[in-house]
Amino acid sequence: MAAAASNSTPSTFTVPVNKTAHEFDKVQLDATLSRRFFFAPAFEIYGAGVAGLYDYGPPGSALQANILDAWRKHYIIEEDMLELDTTIMTLDEVLKTSGHVDKFADWMVKDVQNGHIFRADHLVEAVLEARLKGDKEARGVAEQPKAEEEADKKKKKKKAVKSDAIKLDDEVVAEYENILAQIDNYTGPQLGELARKYNIRNPETGNEVTEPVEFNLMFSSTIGPTGTLKGQGYSYLLSQYLRPETAQGHFVNFARLLEFNNGRVPFASAQIGRSFRNEIAPRQGLLRVREFTMAEIEHYVDPLDKRHARFAEVKDVTLSLLPKEVQESGKTDLVQMTVGDAVSKKIVDNETLGYFLARTQLFLTKIGINPTRLRCRQHMGNEMAHYASDCWDFEIQSSYGWIECVGCADRSAYDLTVHSNKTKQPLRVQERLETPRSVEKLDCQFDAKAFGMKFKKDATTIKETLLGLEKDQLQIIMDELESKGTSEVKCADGKTYEITADLVKIQPITVTEYAVREFTPNVIEPSFGIGRILYSLLEHSFWAREQDKNRIVLSLPAAVAPIKCLIVTISQNPDLRTLIQDISRKMRRLGVASRVDDSSVSIGKKYARNDELGTPFGCTIDFASLQKGTMTLRERDSTAQLIGPIDTVISVVDELVKGTLDWEGASAQLESYSGVQDVE
């Protein structure tokens, strides 16, 4: 595939696919991630924690850092993007201009009695879904429970709205289904109408709810000395928000970025950073949180030329597309198509957008996302911002359904235009057109001395008037001077002066001009929710060995695995302990993140503990290591083992981790091993 050539690190690993004979068990996954401290609710020791805030522990932090490192190499380094690191605190004026202060909101309703708050669309959705479920129960149609409900049930927390087995009229069922299919499309007032029409209440109390009101999702604060002096309004006191995305930090710096790039487009800026959204009622673990890490690219292009210089390298990448026409016809069938075809058939708007779709597909599969659970869903007409010309979401399937993890939008010239209008700063590109054009002009040559003598203080005014005349007016004067030897110039001061052919010579000349074209670039924006990708990857990597459901494995690719290699010894012999430290030091020198486990548990147990963490390789030394200088190497997924000289094994591990060697290649360099020390 041509695309492979564009990756700095060739990926020699096949994408892991759940291999287990056991059914996916969300409760077991959650328990494992918590027990091994991939992540945990923030401030957990202070009670139940705060909804929507999570801390990453050592393996979670390392996994996230490795995903970001892969992202940086795949995009920033590979494409020479201009990296930025802008502030989280954002002046309110900036977010007023971008539209966030007015429009970055969800609709919420309140229980009129107890004040309990709901996101309006979520409440309508939950109540209607519960009624449909009750209807199915009444009709005796069994339904597969969703993974989340199942998990809640096992934890004895029943979060979903209770459904009573009540049969509905067929036309009511059809109405409900129609509403649910387009639940994302209703405005707040429309949701209010639905609530009244279908008698939607707080399911827990049966109380009515208020009309929907808008709730802005940005966290606000103030800069400067407030506190005890709050409200006294000094010039110091600046209202501000925590950014809800990193994008505005790119746009306000556009003029500097353009200058850094020598005034030319296309180019891209990129930023990795924390953003904040005050979600009304966060659920779904890492998928809907109030503080999260994003990675965003803003690629600036000429609106008249959205081709991409490296498109040919990715045109054969195949995507699973869900175009808007398919959705609008009420279906969700995926179309398998190369990005080259999608662009040439105008399903994807332009080459640059297509280029990023293909590159993103490559990135996600490289870090271990299962390609069969990955789709590219196009925004429908009424779902897309009015200024956007095309928008596709990469959705990843997990136990929560299909979740948006990356958005790729063509945002047109919207952002740069609004900031430019507001600040009066020109956020535009000046392009000197390559082809010069010949222009016919009339040239005035003055006999400076004689002209000055004759007109004295009026000389300059007359000269400037002549030089400022349009070509056709000057033509008349030239003709008169040629035919009569004199002509007249009417100046701005109201006076008319007579000029003569000896004072001014007017003649046609040809001038070569380089025209300058000025334009506001369009922005193609791929925007990544790192936490969502990370969680989806954990689900896709999680399985249990056939012989024992409790023998969990995380099949993370070596490139993103928190630890690349486990190093263990078969005994606590002092010589072996010295040797293991030596091996550990050598791996560190090579930059291989390894970990020594010198605890007293069995080797099988050590391997099992590291399978859970996704550690792809394990090295074991025993007494043969002291006598013959050998070490064994184990591969996590297959548990296959090889053996060879210690330094050779270390260099094989290094190459396996870098991806310049695969297991087959490793098997060619080392001997197959089936010893006794792997007591699993």
Place this chain on the structure above:
Amino acid sequence: MAAAASNSTPSTFTVPVNKTAHEFDKVQLDATLSRRFFFAPAFEIYGAGVAGLYDYGPPGSALQANILDAWRKHYIIEEDMLELDTTIMTLDEVLKTSGHVDKFADWMVKDVQNGHIFRADHLVEAVLEARLKGDKEARGVAEQPKAEEEADKKKKKKKAVKSDAIKLDDEVVAEYENILAQIDNYTGPQLGELARKYNIRNPETGNEVTEPVEFNLMFSSTIGPTGTLKGQGYSYLLSQYLRPETAQGHFVNFARLLEFNNGRVPFASAQIGRSFRNEIAPRQGLLRVREFTMAEIEHYVDPLDKRHARFAEVKDVTLSLLPKEVQESGKTDLVQMTVGDAVSKKIVDNETLGYFLARTQLFLTKIGINPTRLRCRQHMGNEMAHYASDCWDFEIQSSYGWIECVGCADRSAYDLTVHSNKTKQPLRVQERLETPRSVEKLDCQFDAKAFGMKFKKDATTIKETLLGLEKDQLQIIMDELESKGTSEVKCADGKTYEITADLVKIQPITVTEYAVREFTPNVIEPSFGIGRILYSLLEHSFWAREQDKNRIVLSLPAAVAPIKCLIVTISQNPDLRTLIQDISRKMRRLGVASRVDDSSVSIGKKYARNDELGTPFGCTIDFASLQKGTMTLRERDSTAQLIGPIDTVISVVDELVKGTLDWEGASAQLESYSGVQDVE
């Protein structure tokens, strides 16, 4: 030096020292950093920006990322630390417990007429300094202006307080100097007294100022649906702050971290992240900002054993110490001493603290901080928190004076104790003592059937009472049973039961116990202000070539330089352009951050532009490259050039960047070159 062995990457570069024949020019540095977009005020296009908020542009971001990468390798990877990534938003309860809500404040005063606000200590300091300056002027003693004042003057902004040439009495001068020497030690009320006593007013208006009031430096916000519903007090509404440091995120996760480390200390957690402080009046560019990146380590040790296993590796590292005794005697003379001596002489409290001082000295000099402008200042008794047992700041000298960039404190058990007390969660280590002890106990054996038959429903109560008796009480019963065959048991229900020797057999046994020692670990905390280090490094690296003051060079070490290698061609010939892309691709594969400059300016100009960015190496191809396959290599600081086969030069660059080869080594592999294409 033994210490070198502990660095994962041997540093073969000497530390750059300003080499210029020209005097340091702060205005020129600022202009260069702004023009090349190392950093710029945030929201600059929206007016003057917001004080204390800066955005990093491409070279600044890359420099910061490289410093953080070096930090991660030097500390986290090298020492197997447990990395964390915790939330910025912090529940107010957590910061109440830590003491930040009550004590993390500065004192401020207000102009009584126009409401202008000052930090109280800064105002007293500025006014007294201005009076001393005026006194010197009146006495005719010239003084060197500070770099910052000078810079402000050149920019025609006069920020410092205006000084009038008025002579003071000698005893007044002495009083002022005494106050200024301990300006950091005054409480708010004391600052108020000083203001009254010395008639300190707003220098701009001459108005009096208010009594100092405390101003908390944390930014606050609320979580949950507030907005239009603000103040209605749902359970959703959680008050919170943006963290002023990352440390609390470590402490609240201590129990999970300890478990991850198999229950054992010592170990360390580490975190890199953004923190926030609402500075009253930020100045000094990147040195005092409202949003900044920190890197913090919390190393947990046994309070009874603060030795460090790897101390021997760093004991010969020499530090420039400024101990508290020296400062308390009013001096600032530095003491050059190895960390081994400093610990053995008890100048530094313990090995672990000393270990981190040495490792930090190695880190800072590795990334390019000039060691002659680096000192380790110990906190004085009244400057240190009451719970801390020792604290040292790494201060780096720049045009702003000596600025704290890294703090290394032994925080004792304070943090874990307060969080444990508040939450009732045991944040303690359980250590099983190695030596078992034999304990004599009395063992009760019951004839279960007969006992049950006799006592029926009371049987359990009697059994539990017997098993719960202290040894001496049980001894009495045993003796009675032995001598008389019967005894009595008084139970909690108030009744007394008679037991007989056939129902219960009591006999002495010897039990082996592993005693468990429980303790709260102490915390050694090295805390890094990355922006301050980055800015100091830029000052230390900045110089101009002798022949031309405008030929600026940033002598950044290759490890942290934003771009490692410039690639240029001598002409726009298509074959050369193809070749240059090929070279660029090869460098990218090796992970060398390189940049092609294919603009039309001269090669000398291209080199100069990249000297300003700190790019250490430059490769040039010309027609000889097409004919003979050679490429030249230029070193930034010396402008020396070498030549060799293209692939050899690429591999030399790779090694130079990795630090496995120095320029001398490169000169041995390639030929010296003095060609015509370097037209500087």
